[in-house]
Amino acid sequence: MPYAIDELQEIIGNLRTELVEPIDSGGVNNTRLGRDRVERMSAEVVDSNPYSRLMALQRMNIVKDYERIRDKAVAIVGVGGVGSVTADMLTRCGIGKLILFDYDKVELANMNRLFFTPNQAGLSKVAAAGATLNFINPDVEIEMFNFNITTVDNFDRFLNAISQGGRIAGQPVDLVLSCVDNFEARMAINAACNERNLNWFESGVSENAVSGHIQFIRPGDTACFACAPPLVVAENIDEKTLKKEGVCAASLPTTMGITAGFLVQNVLKYLLNFGEVSDYLGYNALSDFFPKMTLKPNPQCDDSNCLVRQMEFQAKPKPVVVEEKADNEEPLHATNEWGIELVAENAPEINPTSTETPVVGEGLKLAYEAPEKSSETSEETVTTAPPDDASLEDLMAQMKSM
């Protein structure tokens, strides 16, 4: 028996209400309406201002000009346990632009990490993430690429995206963040960033879920991913042969969230010029231990673009450090509960090709040692500063003759 028209109109009214208004006094799927765009970041202290607590960093003398973050573009490769939280944090911080790369789908097996929700199972990670991020902060420009960067064609598209996709069209992004779970993708990012001379952060979480790390790689200045590669890369092992059927890596939302937190915190320090950016920061969850170190580039690196960047870096006059930071010398707030103070910490510097056993941070060991034969030449190259009048061309010629 068909419904009467008024009954049907009532059903329509109820369905429309359900679509727009909060249900069950909760807030999960209650409305499609997020918030309107905000023209400029304001420091005004009102509940409706999504940027008041970020702009307060200026009043607290932590950041000089927070709103500069709107001019920054960051590429994130891998939108999984670390990458999705990284994107979430940067979006909430009001970053200018994010470019996301992934080719995986959301699964229920991902629900033990933050960010994705069960209703997104089956969607591509970039589409699901893009929609959520846009909903959280519509001021952030988001570009998405649903492909594997390691294939030949896609690698070119990746190269193009990171070197042309900055906030100013045609300019490169300010940083590339690697949040992938395999070495092939890391090597692809490394090759791209060495070629285009782009700074990037490596990140990773161990398969037993209880350690993680971030590493800041500045081509020519610090070791690239090929300078001191993990054994699996150095020995040219196909990673896929290491994975067993019916076996998966463990993961925890804690370790992933902490690693993403370390990553984004150092990204903010770098982009907004405050504090000290760590070259390498590790996290061991079992003992709450945090190794730090700096890795120098390897003059026998297999990546020829890395060698070019090393020559350029050595030829470059060292920049005078301009004190752009806000004055942090004021006394801490009276409610600085445990009287935590800053202290200088000397991170050990590592030259992976030194003839002597390199001094690494407590609790760390190197996964890779340079071949014995080349160690003398290499040390000379690293420790001998080029003559003042050496041009880049001279150095390049020297390098070619090696």
Place this chain on the structure above:
Amino acid sequence: MPYAIDELQEIIGNLRTELVEPIDSGGVNNTRLGRDRVERMSAEVVDSNPYSRLMALQRMNIVKDYERIRDKAVAIVGVGGVGSVTADMLTRCGIGKLILFDYDKVELANMNRLFFTPNQAGLSKVAAAGATLNFINPDVEIEMFNFNITTVDNFDRFLNAISQGGRIAGQPVDLVLSCVDNFEARMAINAACNERNLNWFESGVSENAVSGHIQFIRPGDTACFACAPPLVVAENIDEKTLKKEGVCAASLPTTMGITAGFLVQNVLKYLLNFGEVSDYLGYNALSDFFPKMTLKPNPQCDDSNCLVRQMEFQAKPKPVVVEEKADNEEPLHATNEWGIELVAENAPEINPTSTETPVVGEGLKLAYEAPEKSSETSEETVTTAPPDDASLEDLMAQMKSM
């Protein structure tokens, strides 16, 4: 002009589709359907299993029996920047039960931290969080209290909830987590946990957003929050007088997320008996520095229940450590990229009432010093072990005569 019945039915069909199916290829508000409940946690490696990556912790020899987490109940006081992420992580880990306390509303000004979304502005934090958490993992039992625990009546309800609200009705919760932003609430949690002899974690983030800490408090064993209070508590200052009109604290999703990560990681280590639980772990974002220490209880603590717990703890025969942990001695996986290894770290122990200047961890200073007059008595009380035949009653009598 009224619609024809078939037109109305088509509208109904479209609205129902919109309610259930993904829209815009995104995933924000696309469906009310999350996932079905799961009877038992399975280690099966299939995409549809939300617990496969957690159960893998057993195969990786990190946790002996992961599913014990379903027997655990945790109370979270404060569901803001740290508390909401804490609840999110524990929910995704499949904790048995969460009890949430807060009396605040979600505002757009909270959007610079993880978890809440703009559409939740105006909802109570506990209701918004409860709905999201239930949607993420319907296996977790969630209880919500929308009140301020520091008022007289509510304090009794709080006491009752934490001492009766465990997974077995009438039993206490396994842990209380303080994620509040003021000292009055911390002192209320401290009083309740000292009275009911419940272990709890303190957490906090500085007003300039660049440092945080967690502290594990075991009544009688470690310093309680009143044993070595921050100056604002020790001097009985009304915190409200410290806050200025039109001024707000700075906050960052990074620092909040890292602090929540440290908190939940240590909660997991404690509840599931793996790794070492830190007594105090700090985080300084500007230099990536992580102070650790242990604070001994103060024998002149103002909280009389703390003194009772101290006497009980000293009288208690020290338990023999049962090696319940899974065997961690197997070689790390071949893809342990940076060769991170575990090392023992000796956290300094602090006795806040020692006559000598206490040795604190590098970069830390005490906010509070015990009055000079009582230091001799106190030191004796702490360092002299009770005679072997002293009963708890004897000790209580000694204490009363002090």
